[in-house]
Amino acid sequence: MKLHQWILATGVALGVALGTGAVAAETAKPAKPAPKDLILKGDAKCTGCHDESDEPTQSMLDLHPSVLAIGKTRHGTQADGRTPTCTDCHGESEKHLNHKGSDKPPKPDRWFSAKTKTPVEQRNAACLSCHEDAKRGNWKSSRHASEDVACTSCHQVHAAKDKVRDKRTQPQVCFTCHKEQRSQSEKPSHHPIPEGKMTCSDCHNPHGSTGPKMLVKDSTNATCYTCHAEKRGPFVHNHPAVSEDCANCHNPHGTVADSLLKARPPFLCLQCHDTASHPGNVPGIAPTVNTGRTIAGVNLANGVNTTPTNNYNANNSVGNTQGRACLNCHTEIHGSNSPANATRAMRFWR
């Protein structure tokens, strides 16, 4: 007997010896044992087919790698008595379950993929039956609900990591619809959203709120103060535009102007403020501006204004436009708490 024949014979013998028990045990079982629950109570009637080898077709890739991944989530924690089972969300789905044959079965009573025919209210009702709590109690009056957004438009239920619940990946989900904000978040002045240190839900409650724009607090300012409490005041000299609404001047999603300002000063300030005195100076920059001569050619040093010309200061075009522009002097623009007997305090200089 050659070597490979010895190996073969030994292998067969070993296999038979080790395997006999298993085969015997198999033959002792009923011919078709009922499938066991894999994760949830009563899930066997679903996981009998939707198992670890779900076919990787395009339609099933939404649930990649498998519907069973729900087992890794809180929905898959059996020890919690509140945990639902498949049919709590998908309905009893008798036609789907009883389908025989090799063709595609009818869809379950409620299904959640992108091309679902299940009305959005029914899909969301499946979630709200458990989740209409303090954090999500305003869903039905929210803009998202009005716009037929489904819970599963944003959430992945059958996934170990739900993209929208991770602050690094959440913006990608929100930007699916909010295109303008996607573009704004990359502007030079932005909250640290692209860097993954902040996310949309730090300010917004996508499940609805009593605040404007679904903000987490009851007003824009109350929301901003959760991180910028130094602006809350009240101050001796309040800047009304500030205390009314931060969004009067700022666009929190990102801007070209510094400090998330909707436009750069002096243009932003001149949208509200008068042009009397120096604010109305036509903006200009150094060294383009000749601080000693007017457009009419009058030499200011010898002209009607006998004060020698200034260089870059608040009283000419350059000082109004460069550096921090209006804020070069109006430093305390969010409000001044100085008790000084000085109009400059009132005008946020000190």
Place this chain on the structure above:
Amino acid sequence: MEHIRTFERAALAVAISLAFPAAGAWAEDDVAELINPNTREASLKLQNVDKVNPLYRQYYGLNHQGVNGSLDLDFIDRSEGGRWIRVEARDLGLETQEFKASVDQQGDWAVKLGYDQIPRYAPFKVNSAVQGVGSNSLTLPGAAFGTGASFSTYDLKTERTATSLSASKFIANGLQMNFGFKTEDKKGIRMSGSNGNNFTAQADPLFPGVNKTYSAQLFSPEPINSTHQQMEASLDYYSKKFQISGGYYGSFYKNNAGNALFVNTAPGGVISSSVNPLSLPPDNHAQQLYVSGGYNWTDDTRGTLKVSKTLAIQNDDFIARSLLTGGAAPVTTRTNLGGKVDTTNVAAAVSSRLTKELNVLASWAYEDRHDMTPRDIYISNGTPAGTFTNNPESLKTNRGKLEAGYRLPRNYKVTVGYDYDEKQYVGMADDGYRDRMKEGTYRLELRKALNEVINGSVQVAHADRTGSAWGSTPNAFGDHWVAPLQFSDRKRDKAKLMLDWAPADALNLQFAFETSRDDYESRMNNMGLDKGSTDLYSLDASYRFTEDWKANLWYSLAFNKMKQNERQNPRAVNGAGDNIQSCSGATAGLTCNLWTANLDLKSEAAGAGVQGKVLGKVNVGAQYLYSRDVNKYNIAVGPVVAGNNANSQVLQGAGILPDTVYSLNTLRLFGAYPVSKATTVRLDYVYDIRKMDNYTWSGWRYSDGTTVYVKPEQTTQLLGLTLIQAF
């Protein structure tokens, strides 16, 4: 012979399969892997940064050229009994480090601990001779422009470090109590400036041989050192029929940097502050109590209500009287403001699905922000002469919404809505304000959904804002006034189109168009913002080639335009002639000029990504991001509108502003190779170019000589090696 080989193979297969009834076992392993959340993983990251560039590191916190080491941790353990233990750490060792740990018994109790660090670097470098940067006592250099003084380079930076603790516990069926506490320190230096007294006859290095007078602009960085503590506690009850929640929220801000920033003159120095000391943000706190709830009358009809009361207090000590001397000595005898703002919020909503097709919604939110701060005279030397008090201002807001949605055949849905927004102001200054503003918005939306190939929506809205009579109007064309934008009559039209098209299972296309037009009316003398518009076009595409390979591509183009009407007055140029403010005055030789500014912003942004697997198990991906903003400032100086002669005071060269351009190109590549089931090696490469062409600081120099430098082109390359080890 061939038969023998076939037999051998078959026999071998039988033998192996008998020996290892693996199919079932492997399946069980697969299932276990799919349903078991338990994770023990550590990632050691080494990132080599070739240059520390201000724009790139703004929030990334990679602040060292060369290798930056960090550690990520992921630990999840779920017991059979539903006890979760989680530990997650990111960037340990970097300035962006964060850490979270939690233990919870699902459905019963939970305790969570968190730590998060966020740096923020100013995107420029400062070169200054001002001493004491970072403290609340600055000293200016002695000579104008810091001549002869020692200059230092500063990276201005602030950093937040937040620690949080939260806990929750179900104390009965459906009844949960929650508690949360967060304390955040913010430290660093913030860019700021202040005004200085005029100084004369100083030689200007930029204009050799010419001595000039300067109204000084001073570099006065603000020291940041604050602690913000927030507390939340609530008791929530949930049942299918109704939910109710009552709670407390407290926010306590303390500025450890003090209440004043001193800008000191150097002994014998010629530059001095005109506003010394400056005030710093005061300590303050706000506390809120609230009750909110919802009631489901039926499966289709729900009502919600929230009532909250917030009291905000600001009674931080004023800057000591002894430090405010001369004409600035306080008039008030108060030692603090005694600031108190009492805010009441009520919000209610009812939504109902009246029929299978018809949904209705009505909501209303009311806010009464009552500023109860006592009024006192703070200024008695005003110009023009007069006394001025502090300005507590109260505001009442009503926001309402009525909406109906009707489902039409063929999966169409039409929604009509009306939004109402009203504001009532109390305590505003007399001039240039309106007591009441209201805005009504009509909305119409048509949506087609549930289609296998195309989904989409069209929304249009028209809003009309108006208000009560303006306060006292200026005495003459050119006098001081304020006409805030939010008090302006405005007509706003908006439209939005969204289209989702899935021509094939693997391909998804999305097109979006948004546009809005604002027209501001009835402003004082038609000054200020006149018109605004926005147009946005966006296209997204995603394609899944195979189970392993997918790609996406997107592009956005946006135009934002603003048109403003302004006017330069006679006083504008040199600061002389304080009384020359009116264009219709009789001052000889001075005139007013109208000018307009058209601010046009064009923004392009694009992204592309591809991700897949090569050699069967190596995950690879590439991502490219592009963004470019071009802001044009088209200024047109109009004719003289009033005055006694044609001597315009507009300076030569004023009105010429170069475009500001910001662009970003980032390429990211990665590859992750699983060396074994437990070990993966990942390689990352980032190539990032940011260009900033902005006149903000270009050629600008503070009177103390401080300059600010923004590097116009910043290229950063990063090469990262990560070892991911599962345990």
